Amino acid sequence: MLRTPVKTLNTKICLIEPMTSKFVFYGMILSLFAILNTTQIFAIESEEIKAAEKIKNNPVMMQILKKIEQSKKILAEIQEGKKIQSQQNKAIQEARNIANARLNEEIDRMNRDNEPFTSQSAFAKFVSKKPIGIQGIYLSMFNYQQDKIKSAQSAKDRILAGGGKAKDAWDAYYKNSATSRVQMISLNKDFNVKYANADATTQQVFDSKGKIPRTD
Incomplete structure (x- = not known):
């Protein structure tokens, strides 16, 4: 009566071992991909760092970058100035339209008042x-x-x-x-x-x- 459980346990162990081997294999594959990806990232970052260091050590390139930054700043200021100018022009035009409308109303009123006295x-x-x-x-x-x-x-x-x-x-x-x-x-x-x-x-x-x- 004690042999039957032993056989059953051995059977379960035999079934678990192949599944465990598969999980271990998949885990190794995923780890390999992670290592390769990390290595690639480190390589890109390393190249970027080297490139940045080369630019910093090159006065001509640094001067070009400085000019680019200045140009960006000037462009931003010009665009902001145009925006402000556009808003001011719009406000001025609206004021002119209101003034012209009032002037036309006043002229019409004067014409009506003076109509009996026209030539x-x-x-x-x-x-x-x-x-x-x-x-x-x-x-x-x-x-x-x-x-x-x-x-x-x-x-x-x-x-x-x-x-x-x-x-x-x-x-x-x-x-x-x-x-x-x-x-x-x-x-x-x-x-x-x-x-x-x-x-x-x-x-x-x-x-x-x-x-x-x-x-x-």
Whole structure:
């Protein structure tokens, strides 16, 4: 009865021994990999240390590294400066936009307040007292003159914008805004025909000076 347990124990021992051998083998493999990896790391670190020592012992390389570090610092300062400048420009532009908006609002308000006193309003009030049949003549003459003034203003602005002299600009303004007597008479003829039902043939009787030529 004592032999049976002994055989069983021997069998278990025999089964455990191969498994133990496998674990030992795998452990040795892992240890080998760890040793190789550690050796590689030490080799890389050793090379880096040697390279660093060579650079430190080389004045030219150290000067280059110093210049690189200075360049990095300068670049960082420039980028920071640009960032600050961009923020300042943005704030300035926002302030300008607000100021322009307020100015435009003030100009609109002033225009509304002064509208009854503008040249257009004053002239319209003057024309309203004239006979209806000839009001169109007055208004057309006024509008013609206003267009001449706008054209003269544009001519003056173009000369100034192009770097021209102020005298030349004002000379152009006066030239473009002026209306000669002959032009006024011609316009008067046309507007009389258009608005006052004047006879075109009759209007042609008047000369360039607005007079009827003598026949005697």
